[in-house]
Amino acid sequence: xxxxxxxxxxxxxxxxxxxxxxxxxxxxxxxxxxxxxxxxxxxxxxxxxxxxxxxxxxxxxxxxxxxxxxxxxxxxxxxxxxxxxxxxxxxxxxxxxxxxxxxxxxxxxxxxxxxxxxxxxxxxxxxxxxxxxxxxxxxxxxxxxxxxxxxxxxxxxxxxxxxxxxxxxxxxxxxxxxxxxxxxxxxxxxxxxxxxxxxxxxxxxxxxxxxxxxxxxxxxxxxxxxxxxxxxxxxxxxxxxxxxxxxxxxxxxxxxxxxxxxxxxxxxxxxxxxxxxxxxxxxxxxxxxxxxxxxxxxxxxxxxxxxxxxxxxxxxxxxxxxxxxxxxxxxxxxxxxxxxxxxxxxxxxxxxxxxxxxxxxxxxxxxxxxxxxxxxxxxxxxxxxxxxxxxxxxxxxxxxxxxxxxxxxxxxxxxxxxxxxxxxxxxxxxxxxxxxxxxxxxxxxxxxxxxxxxxxxxxxx
Amino acid sequence: xxxxxxxxxxxxxxxxxxxxxxxxxxxxxxxxxxxxxxxxxxxxxxxxxxxxxxxxxxxxxxxxxxxxxxxxxxxxxxxxxxxxxxxxxxxxxxxxxxxxxxxxxxxxxxxxxxxxxxxxxxxxxxxxxx
Numbered sequence: 001x002x003x004x005x006x007x008x009x010x011x012x013x014x015x016x017x018x019x020x021x022x023x024x025x026x027x028x029x030x031x032x033x034x035x036x037x038x039x040x041x042x043x044x045x046x047x048x049x050x051x052x053x054x055x056x057x058x059x060x061x062x063x064x065x066x067x068x069x070x071x072x073x074x075x076x077x078x079x080x081x082x083x084x085x086x087x088x089x090x091x092x093x094x095x096x097x098x099x100x101x102x103x104x105x106x107x108x109x110x111x112x113x114x115x116x117x118x119x120x121x122x123x124x125x126x127x128x129x130x131x132x133x134x135x136x137x138x139x140x141x142x143x144x145x146x147x148x149x150x151x152x153x154x155x156x157x158x159x160x161x162x163x164x165x166x167x168x169x170x171x172x173x174x175x176x177x178x179x180x181x182x183x184x185x186x187x188x189x190x191x192x193x194x195x196x197x198x199x200x201x202x203x204x205x206x207x208x209x210x211x212x213x214x215x216x217x218x219x220x221x222x223x224x225x226x227x228x229x230x231x232x233x234x235x236x237x238x239x240x241x242x243x244x245x246x247x248x249x250x251x252x253x254x255x256x257x258x259x260x261x262x263x264x265x266x267x268x269x270x271x272x273x274x275x276x277x278x279x280x281x282x283x284x285x286x287x288x289x290x291x292x293x294x295x296x297x298x299x300x301x302x303x304x305x306x307x308x309x310x311x312x313x314x315x316x317x318x319x320x321x322x323x324x325x326x327x328x329x330x331x332x333x334x335x336x337x338x339x340x341x342x343x344x345x346x347x348x349x350x351x352x353x354x355x356x357x358x359x360x361x362x363x364x365x366x367x368x369x370x371x372x373x374x375x376x377x378x379x380x381x382x383x384x385x386x387x388x389x390x391x392x393x394x395x396x397x398x399x400x401x402x403x404x405x406x407x408x409x410x411x412x413x414x415x416x417x418x419x420x421x422x423x424x425x426x427x428x429x430x431x432x433x434x435x436x437x438x439x440x441x442x443x444x445x446x447x448x449x450x451x452x453x454x455x456x457x458x459x460x461x
Numbered sequence: 462x463x464x465x466x467x468x469x470x471x472x473x474x475x476x477x478x479x480x481x482x483x484x485x486x487x488x489x490x491x492x493x494x495x496x497x498x499x500x501x502x503x504x505x506x507x508x509x510x511x512x513x514x515x516x517x518x519x520x521x522x523x524x525x526x527x528x529x530x531x532x533x534x535x536x537x538x539x540x541x542x543x544x545x546x547x548x549x550x551x552x553x554x555x556x557x558x559x560x561x562x563x564x565x566x567x568x569x570x571x572x573x574x575x576x577x578x579x580x581x582x583x584x585x586x587x588x589x590x591x
Contacts, residue, residue, distance in 0.1 A: 409563060431548060455478065
């Protein structure tokens with residue numbers, strides 16, 4: 001602390017300074033009169049401190065260049081993502097266009113009729129309804145299996161031996177998808193149809209001729225098996241464990257290529273063989289073929305756009321790493337923001353190339369199942385893009401606020417260092433008192449007080 | 462590593478977004494994890510921050526409690542500019558505070574702000590001396 005002491009009069013004068021301009025005019029006076037000289041001789045300590053703080057200010061300004069480059073790198077990547085998102089949207093609409101043209105090549109097979117005209121006359125129901133209502137098992141021993149006005153009829157499957165329970169199962173295989181389901185002892189044809197329709201692999205229905213139909217959801221061949229199995233039943237009603245045992249046997253039977261009970265539904269045993277399964281026609285849709293090129297072009301544009309999203313040699317969409325330094329320190333004292341980019345390509349986004357035939361790892365535009373999968377992977381790609389964009393967005397705002405902050409710091413240092421050379425601690429105390437008085441009513445202090453009155457500090461009121 | 466804290470009877474402490482008030486006996490406990498922690502003696506409020514340096518301290522305290530160095534930084538820089546204009550010789554202290562903030566070490570920035578409060582008191586005391 002300097003030893004010079006203000007005279008009483010000067011002190012009182014300074015203490016009463018209350019106008020905003022007060023101490024600024026003091027400094028300006030000092031500058032105008034040139035009483036203080038900006039030289040090392042005048043006040044060496046202040047001079048050298050000011051010099052080093054000026055250095056620091058220019059270091060910070062140097063950092064600002066890096067931060068600003070970093071911000072532009074993030075913005076370039078962010079723009080790239082916007083563009084890629086639009087391209088993925090276009091891919092989605094290409095898929096929709098393809099889907100709107102019906103596939104010609106779904107595998108289908110109709111079995112032999114499960115209901116007769118005679119039954120229709122007896123029941124006054126349509127062939128379709130008669131077939132759907134029939135029980136699977138021969139449940140009216142001795143009587144005819146045909147549907148009548150009082151009996152819904154059955155498919156004539158032999159009932160289980162006494163003391164046993166019998167259940168039924170279906171097995172559907174298409175491409176890499178497979179599905180099995182079981183139906184209970186008292187199931188009807190309708191239950192079998194419903195079970196198949198839950199597979200997501202193939203659909204089943206009974207047509208107006210009373211025929212059981214099976215149709216693939218996609219274009220790949222379909223293997224269909226219907227089976228039955230039985231197991232012992234101790235009580236009047238089967239327990240869950242007993243049903244499970246019978247179900248397991250039924251599934252095994254349904255999956256067999258040679259032993260299944262497909263004939264009961266009017267289908268062939270061989271419909272469940274890998275070699276003689278139900279196949280679709282080879283007809284392709286021209287509309288879909290034409291869209292393949294469009295799809296692949298858009299897909300290539302994604303790769304191109306990702307490659308072009310760099311700034312200053314760093315491309316966050318090509319897996320580069322961006323490091324923005326916030327202070328000039330090294331090692332563990334360094335504050336920086338590291339952003340790891342990701343390698344955005346169509347492949348990495350899970351968007352396969354489109355083709356006109358069935359090939360692993362490609363989208364067959366003629367296959368509805370493949371188009372569904374492509375829609376799902378495009379939705380997945382959009383989700384990845386969105387999450388990447390939001391990561392970049394939050395990093396961008398961190399870098400931008402840091403940029404503002406560093407600018408302010410550099411400003412404080414530059415102006416402060418300038419004043420420091422002229423500093424006179426004897427006047428400063430009075431200036432601070434004057435500042436204090438002024439601040440009582442200032443907007444800044446008010447805003448600070450408002451902030452402090454919110455959150456946890458208000459509890460200390 | 463856990464932080465050991467000992468509270469006097471009825472002493473308060475801020476941990477994260479809550480205030481804990483001790484009962485009538487001394488209490489000792491350990492805090493694990495990452496949250497702003499401020500003892501009652503280190504806390505300034507709008508009412509007790511009654512000098513320019515204390516207002517700067519309060520602004521940093523708000524940053525610390527929010528765990529966000531950019532929190533209210535308009536206000537902070539306004540206060541700092543006013544202070545440096547009034548007392549340029551305080552620049553090294555202000556510089557240390559800014560450095561700590563820039564290195565994301567808001568607790569150390571608070572400690573540095575405490576030095577600024579002491580320095581401010583010296584300057585004012587000096588001016589009042591006859």
